[in-house]
Amino acid sequence: MSEHPFTLDTTGASPAADRTSRYPxxxxxEKPAGAARTGPGGPTLHAxxxxxVVxxxxxxxxAPLPNDDARLVYEEHRNVIRDETA
Structure with missing residues (x-):
C-alpha cells in the first residue's frame, strides 16, 4: 500500500471557525417571534x-417587514456583501 501524499493537520481550528473569521x-x-396572532374568535388568517425579519x-x-420589502432589503444587503468581498 502506498503512502498518502498529504498529511492531516488536526491541530488547527475547525473549518467552520475559519470560515466565520474570514466571512462575517x-x-x-426569519419569521418574527409570536408569528400567530389570535383575535376574539380564535386564530386569524392574517397572522x-x-x-x-432579515x-x-x-x-x-x-424590524418585521412585509415579505416584498424584506426581499428588497435582503437583496440590497447581499449587494453590499458582494461589493465588500470584490
Whole structure:
C-alpha cells in the first residue's frame, strides 16, 4: 500500500471557525417571534406570517417587514456583501 501524499493537520481550528473569521456574513430570513396572532374568535388568517425579519451575522437586523420589502432589503444587503468581498 502506498503512502498518502498529504498529511492531516488536526491541530488547527475547525473549518467552520475559519470560515466565520474570514466571512462575517450569514444573511437569512426569519419569521418574527409570536408569528400567530389570535383575535376574539380564535386564530386569524392574517397572522404575522406575512412579515419577515432579515438578519445577518455582521449584526444587520431589520424590524418585521412585509415579505416584498424584506426581499428588497435582503437583496440590497447581499449587494453590499458582494461589493465588500470584490
Amino acid at each position: 456574513h450569514h444573511l437569512r430570513y 404575522l406570517s406575512d412579515l419577515t 438578519t445577518c451575522a455582521c449584526g444587520f437586523t431589520t
